[in-house]
Ligand SMILES: NCCC[C@H](NC(=O)CCC(=O)O)C(=O)O
């Protein structure tokens with residue numbers, strides 16, 4: 001594997017899942033793989049979990065890790081070609097990526113969508129340019145349309161919490177927010193669940209349909225109760241409209257996940273990728289309750305990142 005930008009880059013999800021579970025038992029067992037190798041982490045947006053877990057994953061594999069916050073500690077980047085750069089953007093991504101590729105053996109990049117140009121975002125304008133110009137293996141730390149390290153950690157978490165022979169019912173349920181958020185986490189979770197042995201349902205208000213590129217063949221309903229009935233896992237996430245791109249159409253009804261609403265589930269576990277807007281998306285009592293998996297999900301980000309980096313190091317492009 002040279003690039004990890006979606007589930008489609010993974011040769012065997014089952015194999016990588018087993019690898020992550022093994023790494024969780026023996027996180028320091030492969031330090032020789034990364035010895036003398038440098039992992040660069042590039043952030044065009046904020047982060048807590050992704051930054052710290054991926055840095056730790058690199059360290060656990062013996063790598064040196066360097067991180068850059070673009071725009072805050074570094075020069076601002078231009079992404080368009082053939083422009084006269086006489087404005088606020090200081091450096092073109094083609095130069096920045098090429099330089100970083102000289103310093104790093106593997107690079108992770110976080111680049112949220114603009115939420116203004118659907119075309120640019122769904123063509124993955126930023127991460128694809130970065131991949132093109134840096135010439136080294138690249139790991140998505142959440143791009144315009146996907147967050148594969150998160151979804152992989154979510155799959156690890158679901159696997160750890162399910163030991164019955166039947167498939168679990170997994171529900172992705174839209175939650176309220178105060179501002180437009182990317183569709184990346186929802187797209188990506190949907191894509192990974194389609195590849196997993198689960199019964200998967202997505203529920204959201206009208207106007208919040210995800211791209212059919214992700215939901216084709218997936219059960220989608222506007223009726224949250226119908227989706228929650230008999231659920232084993234409920235994953236809450238806000239996202240903005242794909243159709244009316246980046247907008248937040250008016251929502252009828254209350255989508256906050258509460259203990260009362262959870263009563264129709266099969267004593268479901270509660271999931272969220274974090275950061276979560278408490279009592280807007282999910283109520284405190286659920287997030288802090290015994291069925292909450294939010295901390296286990298965050299913990300598994302480390303092993304997801306480690307399994308991905310290990311596979312890249314083992315493929316040996318160096
Ligand atoms: N898993 C990381 C989520 C990152 C991002 N959330 C945010 O930007 C939340 C910001 C806020 O709550 O104001 C998202 O939804 O893609």
Ligand SMILES: NC(=O)OP(=O)(O)O
Nearest residue numbers: 047048049050273274
């Ligand atoms: N879940 C997640 O990606 O968290 P951060 O945005 O804090 O990295």
